[in-house]
Amino acid sequence: MTSEAEQAIDEAPERKTGAADGAEGAEESGRDERPSGKRRVAVLLVVAALAYALDLASKLVVVAKLEHEPPIEVVGTLLQFYVVRNPGAAFGVGEALTVVLTVIAAAVVVVILRLARKLYSTPWAIALGMLLGGAMGNLTDRIFRSPGVFEGAVVDFIAPENFAVFNLADSAIVCGGILIVILSFRGLDPDGTVHRN
Known part of the structure; x- marks a missing residue:
């Protein structure tokens, strides 16, 4: 024993x-x-830069070629391209709130950049990159386009039938928002951890 x-x-x-x-x-x-934070921040910045560049380039082309011109039918009347100057938010909402929307867009950019310090998730980096690129695209219009600084009208040109006219920045913002909702429902946090309710 x-x-x-x-x-x-x-x-x-x-x-x-x-x-x-x-x-x-x-x-x-x-x-x-656990992946390094720098790699995920790089993903965010690359996605944001791509979304911003595509939006900016498309607006430059359509303003130069399509403004004051008849609509271009891409798919008959189902999808057309023509230029609309939008002082409001995405899809023409809130036309009287241009300055407020400009401040909100700037705040979104700051919040995303602050959140990027704790970003370890690639899907979140892609989602936030789309939001950042889209916000910067429309913010650029509001700062630099007429009628004045912080009051500029956003260039919209994608016109589906029976739907509001929008641009690539709006598309990036909506897609990024949808992805964030999906990630949240799946319990994936920006730092790469998964939580279960």
Whole structure:
């Protein structure tokens, strides 16, 4: 009986050490498996730059080629291109709130850039990148286009039949928002962790 008790006491530190080593290993493994923040910030910035560049380039082309011109039928009357100057929000909402919408767009850009410091999730980086690129695209219009700084009208040109006219920045914002809703429902956080309700 005594020998069995002594043997159990001798083995206890070994079991503790093994458990501690396992916990340390799991912790180190967790650290090794977690992707670096810089890589995810880079994804956000690349997506944002791509969305912004496409929006800016498309607006420059349509203003130069289509403004004051008859609509171009892309798919008959189902989809047309023609230029509309929109002082309101996406899809022509809130035309009397141009300055307020400009401030909101600027705030969205700041919030996304602050959130980027804790960004470890690639899907979140893509979603926030689309939001950032779209917000910057429309914010550029509001700052630099007539009638004046912070009161500029956004250039819209994609006109589906029986729907509001919009642009690529609006599309990026909507797609980014939808992706964020999906990620939230799936429990995926921007830092890469998954929570269950």
